[in-house]
Structures are given as structure tokens and as C-alpha cells.
Amino acid sequence: MKKLLLSAAILFGTLSLQAQDSLMMRKIYDEALVNGQGYENLRYLCKKIGPRLSGSPNAQKAVEWGKKLMEDYGFDRVYLQEVMVPHWVRGAKEQGAIIDGNKKISVPICALGMSIATPAAGITANVIEVKSIKEMQDLGESVIKGKIVFFNRPFDPRYIETGQGYGAAGDQRFVGPAEAAKLGAVGAIVRSLSPALDNYPHTGGTLSEPGTKMIPAAAISTMAADKLSGMLRLRKLPLIKFWFKQSCQTLPEVKSYNVIGELTGTDYPKKVITVGGHLDSWDLAEGAHDDGTGIVQSAEALRILKALNYKPKNSVRAVFFMNEENGTRGGLKYAELAAKNKEDHIAAIETDEGGFVPRGFGFDASPEVVAKINKNWKKLFEPYEADRLVKGEGGTDIEPLKETVPNITLISFLPDSQRYFDLHHTAADVFEKVHKRELELGAAAMASLIYLIDQHGLK
Amino acid sequence: MKKLLLSAAILFGTLSLQAQDSLMMRKIYDEALVNGQGYENLRYLCKKIGPRLSGSPNAQKAVEWGKKLMEDYGFDRVYLQEVMVPHWVRGAKEQGAIIDGNKKISVPICALGMSIATPAAGITANVIEVKSIKEMQDLGESVIKGKIVFFNRPFDPRYIETGQGYGAAGDQRFVGPAEAAKLGAVGAIVRSLSPALDNYPHTGGTLSEPGTKMIPAAAISTMAADKLSGMLRLRKLPLIKFWFKQSCQTLPEVKSYNVIGELTGTDYPKKVITVGGHLDSWDLAEGAHDDGTGIVQSAEALRILKALNYKPKNSVRAVFFMNEENGTRGGLKYAELAAKNKEDHIAAIETDEGGFVPRGFGFDASPEVVAKINKNWKKLFEPYEADRLVKGEGGTDIEPLKETVPNITLISFLPDSQRYFDLHHTAADVFEKVHKRELELGAAAMASLIYLIDQHGLK
Structure with a gap:
């Protein structure tokens, strides 16, 4: 009888805890969907600031905007972390053309x-044209030397999650x-990393290490590649x-910042739960889904x-990382200072896969x-259709934390992946491609997960 | 020992069956994602035919196109089911305005x-202005008589599935x-049924029964309603x-058709699994998500x-139902003939909630x-992120089957609901709003479910 009573108490205790969590999540979602401010904040970031590659004046504007935003929200602490970042500039718009005898056919690069x-x-x-690095290497220097190598292996449409295709x-x-470059090529043209067939060239970082031989490298749209x-x-x-012309260059490094807002923990102020994305964006568009939404x-x-x-x-932090796209300097700095300041990090959530409808977390x-x-x-997230709680990885900005703070759990927010790599x-990565409710549901899912981790821990 | 062997055999049998199903589903998804034709078919239906309200010349063109499409695919049987449909026409573009003293402010209706x-x-x-029918009834005839009633209860953003908000x-x-009309109103203006705040008025059927008193009724955009x-x-x-002017009218009924394609069952040709959507669309746009995608x-x-x-x-049928939007005559006819022909229906799947990324089935x-x-x-659908297999309902077109054929299971395809009611x-319901991969994933999910039902039944 005693045992039975105890079981009942545990049972009711569990139910009551779950009911409390369920109620809190409903409040979080209601606040996000009724009073959400993310969409208008994103409009400002995309339309009033716009592209914000590391080292650019716009990146600095974004830092100031981000700091003021979180100060205006009255978070307990809002501060910057100084970090030196690369400063690469595109220069004049690139030109590319297929040369077919006397004909010159312009293509988007x-x-x-x-x-x-x-x-x-x-x-x-x-x-x-090659479909892989190995194919190029098998052809060898005698074939590659003096040529433009055209990497044209398509994005495989059979992967269900497009991140895997990427x-x-x-x-x-x-x-x-x-x-x-090692084989003596004079240039490289890379098929855009996208499942969509269209005329947008997709930029993105390519390996550039001090002392490495470099050759001019450009992306070509998928239609032009075909x-x-x-x-x-x-x-x-x-x-x-093939002919192409570009005038990009790398300028001296520039001082920039991570922007951090914190709700300081009542019981364990030195224990931290981080949620973040990156404030910098590539220079071609507004950086809406990548990563204004984050x-x-x-x-x-x-x-x-x-x-x-x-x-x-525990302390909960929103971190706007600087320089994810071409250096990860912000992520490295955050991790370095976490160790230096002897912070005890419970978890870090990265949101950098677009602001699409939530599926869950990795x-x-x-x-x-x-x-x-x-x-x-899982049951708690089911009514919100964000219950894919799966084995996964962290994200570029939070990955360095794994090296510097023990026992942290890295988490990635998983929005639906179908549209991202288009x-x-x-x-084309502009504000108009973001859906208000989808964005809000993502913010609510993250707030819910932070709440659950803060209440119950992860392990 | 004997028992143990038997268990092992059952176990291996089950595993092998699951593996076979899993393999078949992978083939289905590969075919959909690599060789999918739905997107180009939809382009034709939207761009070459366009709006196709029941009774219109475009609806007839859509019937002919649908029949030819399935004949060209070489399905075992392709045939039409004749059905009389209502023929309502909008007439000249409507005009609406708020009259504020001497000012006349035009609004989208x-x-x-x-x-x-x-x-x-x-x-x-x-x-x-009222927020509910009850509020209007409580005000009573003395207040309502001679007025335009403005129904303005907003779409509640707190529902996660927007269909519930609708x-x-x-x-x-x-x-x-x-x-x-019963209370003597002279007209009705209804806030558009949408969670989005914009300037599109949303049409849609309103009750019109022979012998019922009718008053002119229009939708107003959500922004204009505010x-x-x-x-x-x-x-x-x-x-x-408020002033508004519209010249719509109901013309005599017109002969039209359901379009049916069938892969005839090898073992049970009279047992049917149906998958279908509706071929008619409202007249304002291309009927892309509603219901070209279906x-x-x-x-x-x-x-x-x-x-x-x-x-x-078993026989598998694709049914293009006619007249879902303003009469359900096609659905009623299909159900009537199913009974008359003594068909034994196992299941019917309706896809009429948009061509967005699949979530599962109801x-x-x-x-x-x-x-x-x-x-x-569930495990089979998990890798495809379409594993929400939940209690649900059928759909408008297949609902009548419940009355005429015993033991049928109605199923609704559940795409993500966030964007549909915008x-x-x-x-705005045009081809460009449909995403190729999302559409293909939906077709693959349906083909997979049909395969599983055909192999294993549902009960």
C-alpha cells in the first residue's frame, strides 16, 4: 500500500511537472504569435541596414543596432566582445562569359x-569540366595546367534534408x-551549391590560408553551368x-564585435545557456534567412x-556572432572568453539554417x-509540430565552445530545409522570402527549449 | 525451442517486410525527386489554363487537359464522370469604399x-461591426435592419495549424x-479569412440555398477591415x-466532369484506393495551391x-474532382457511382490543403x-519527415463516400499549414508560390501511402 501511494505521488508529481511545462510553452507560443517583434526587427535589419559582410560599414551598423535593440528590451546585461575580423571586398560586379569561337555568351557568376x-x-x-576533385587529380597536372577548372557535380536532389545535399x-x-591551383589551373568556376535550377550565382567562402597558392575562383549559376x-x-x-573578370580583394583586418544580451540567472549566474546566430551576412543580398532570422x-x-x-x-544569453561567413572569428572569441572567464556552459543553441517553419532540434x-x-x-513539442528531437550537430559559431568549456551540449535549431539552399x-535572400508566422514559431520553439533546459537540465 | 524458432521467423519475416517497404519508399522518393513531372504539369495548368471555376470554359479546358495527361501516362483506364455543376460568375471587378462624410476611401473587396x-x-x-453571429443576433433586427453588417472577428494567430484558425x-x-439577411441587413462585408495582414480580399463560398433570402456579400482585405x-x-x-458594388450572378447549370485515371488492380480490380484533389478553382487566381497541386x-x-x-x-485511382469550391457536385457524383457500381473502396486520400512540404496524413x-x-x-515515413500520422478527417470531395460505401477509410494529406491561408x-494563389521539391515530396508521400495500403491494408 505504501509502495502504491509512493508510485501515485511520483506519477502525479510527474504529471504536474509536465502540465506546468506544457502551460508555460503555451504561454511562450501565444506571446510569440500574438506579440511577436522578430518580423519587424528583421525588416529593419534587412531593409535599413542590408548586406553586412564582416569588416564593412554595414556590419558596424548592425552591431550598433543589435546592441541598442537588446538594451531597449531591458535585458540584464548587454555588452560587446571585441574581435578582429577579415575584410574581404567584392569590388565591381563580376563578369563571366562562355567563348564559343567568335561568340561570347554572358553568364551569371x-x-x-x-x-x-x-x-x-x-x-x-x-x-x-570535372565532377569531383578526384576526377581532376586523376587527370593530373598535364591536363589541368593553364586551364580553368569547372567543378560541375550537381546538388543531389535525393537527399531529403537539403543540408546533406549541400x-x-x-x-x-x-x-x-x-x-x-596545386595542379596549375589558372582559374576555377564552381557550379552553385543549390538544388534549384535558376540564374542566381551563389557565393560562399573558399579555402584561403596564408601561404597557399590561390587562383581566381567564381560561382556560376546552375542554369549557366548546365x-x-x-x-x-x-x-x-x-x-x-571561358572568360571571367573579378576585382575582389582582401584588405587589412578590422575591429568588430559580438553583441551579447543576457538575462542573468537568479540561482546560477555563472551557468550559461546560449542561443545565437550570426550578425554578418554575405554581401550580395540582405542576409534575411542567412542569418537575419537567427x-x-x-x-x-x-x-x-x-x-x-x-x-x-541560469543565465540565458542571446549572442549575435560576428564573422561566421568568412572566418568564425566571433565564435572563436566567444569560446576563448568563456574559458578565460571560467563560465560554466550548459548548452548552446545555434539558429543558422534559415527562418523556415520549425521541425525540431539536433x-x-x-x-x-x-x-x-x-x-x-517530445510530447511537449508535438502540438507545435517541432518535435523532431534528433541526434545532430551544433553549428559553426558554437562549435569552438566544445574545445574550451567542458560538458556543454551543442544544439542546432532545425527549420524545414527545403527552401534554404535556393x-x-x-x-534572392531578402526579407520578402521570410514568413512571419514561421519566424515566430521558430522563436517560440527556441524560447521553449531554453525554458526546459533551464528548468530541468539536459542530462 | 519450437516456439523460439517461430518467434524468430516472425521477427525476421517482419523485418524483411519492413526492409522491403523501406526500399520501395526510397525508390518512390528518388523517382519523385529526380524525374518528377508534377511541377511542369502544374505550370501548364496554372499558366496555360489558369482560373477554372465550375461551369467556366477554363474548367472545361482543364477537364480535357487532365484526361489527356493521364492518357499520355498510359494508365489502364482513363474516363470521365458526367456531372451538372453550378455556374456562378463574378462579372465586372467589384468596388468598395468607406464613406466618411464627403470622403470616399476605396478598399479592396x-x-x-x-x-x-x-x-x-x-x-x-x-x-x-460585429465579432460574431451571436453578437449580431443579440443586437437584433431593430439595429441590423437596413444596415451593412461588417463581420470582423480576426483569424486567431494562436492556432498552430492554420486550418483550425480558418x-x-x-x-x-x-x-x-x-x-x-434574416435580420433585415441590406449587405454583408466579411473580414478575409486569413492570418496575414495584407490587401488581398479572399473570396470563398457563402451559404446560398434555394428559397433562402440572400443579400449581397463581399470579402474585404484584412488591412482594409482594420x-x-x-x-x-x-x-x-x-x-x-460603406458603399459597394458587385455584379455577380448565378447562370443555369452546366455539364461538367470528374476526370479519373486508374491503375487496375491485378488481384482485386473492384477494390479501390483513391487519391484526389479538385480540378476547379476560384476565379481570382491560378488555383495553384488550391488545388492545382492536389x-x-x-x-x-x-x-x-x-x-x-x-x-x-487493388485498383488505384487518381480522381480530379469537379466543383469542390461551390457545390461538391463531383464528390457527390463519385460517391453515388461508387455505390451504383458496387465498388469496394478501401481508402480515399484527399490532397486539398496546399502543395507545401509534407508533414504527414490525417x-x-x-x-x-x-x-x-x-x-x-511511422518509422517508414520518419526519414522523409512526413511521419505525423494522426487522427484526422477526410476532405470535402471524399466525404460523401462515407455515406455510400461501407468500411472506407478517409485520409487527408497534411502539408505544412503556415502559408496556405495567406x-x-x-x-496571390499563383504557380510561383509553389516550391518544386515540396510539391514532389508530397507526391512521393502519397505514392508511398498508396503502396503501403495496397500491400498491407489499413485495419
């Missing part, structure tokens, strides 16, 4: 981030040009050349908790911890 | 489907005008009037199965059956 310029007149050379095609952009490939198939090799959702998550008068036991944790999270919280790093 | 026209000069009257606000459009409401709050009642996905589901050389044991079945479906199939029944 853009320099890859951190690439070098071509000579002022551009580069003209024969084109070698990963599978990505080596062509990340290291393809550097590997081509066209070039078709022409190469039909014509004899010497007839088809910025405004991070601030919104804290705003919601504060609006509900929730006092976290946890860089053991299968046992992921199973426990599912057992305890826009990623292109001129 | 459109006639509700099946509404009657105003007199040629329009109607001008004082406005009574349901909660919908009575204002469905029966509000008819109820206002404006009108604000002005009513600020000014004294007699100063604010049409092309239904055909695509069968095309995929045929391309994989899958021979269903089953109009007992909790036990839904639990069994989850136990057997576009629903407006000029």
Missing part, C-alpha cells in the same frame, strides 16, 4: 568569398579551387573557352521569456541523452 | 462566391450573410457608411508507381487503427 581578383582584363582559358556537393567550393556543360559536350574542346529569433527568445516575467535560474549528445530528451520533451548566399 | 449582385449603383448604408473564423463567411474598424471606433456611427500530385502518385513498374493488387479512423498505422508505418482564394 560571382566571386567566391576570399577569392583573389583576376588580372584587369580577366582570364580566358580552355575549360576542363554537404555532399560542398567540397567543390570549399577546397576545389585550392586543389586546382549550358556550359552542354556546350562542352557538343563542341570539340579547343573551341570552348539574429532576431535569438533576441526574441529572450524577449518572450522576459515578457512572461520568467526569471531563469543535439550533439550521446544516444542515451537524445533518448532521454525525447522521452521527456536562396543561400544569393541576391 | 471581392464578392463572396454564390453571392448576388448589388443594384447597378451599388449599396450604401451605415455599418454595424475553422474558428469561418462561420462569418459561411453563414454570416445569410443570418444577417482600417474600417478603426474609423468606426473613432467616429460617430452615422458619419461612417491535381498534379494525384496524377504524379500514379505515374511514379507505374514508372517503378509496380502493379497494384486518418478518419478509430484510435486503435491510428495507433496501428503509427506502429507499422493565399487561399486570392489573386
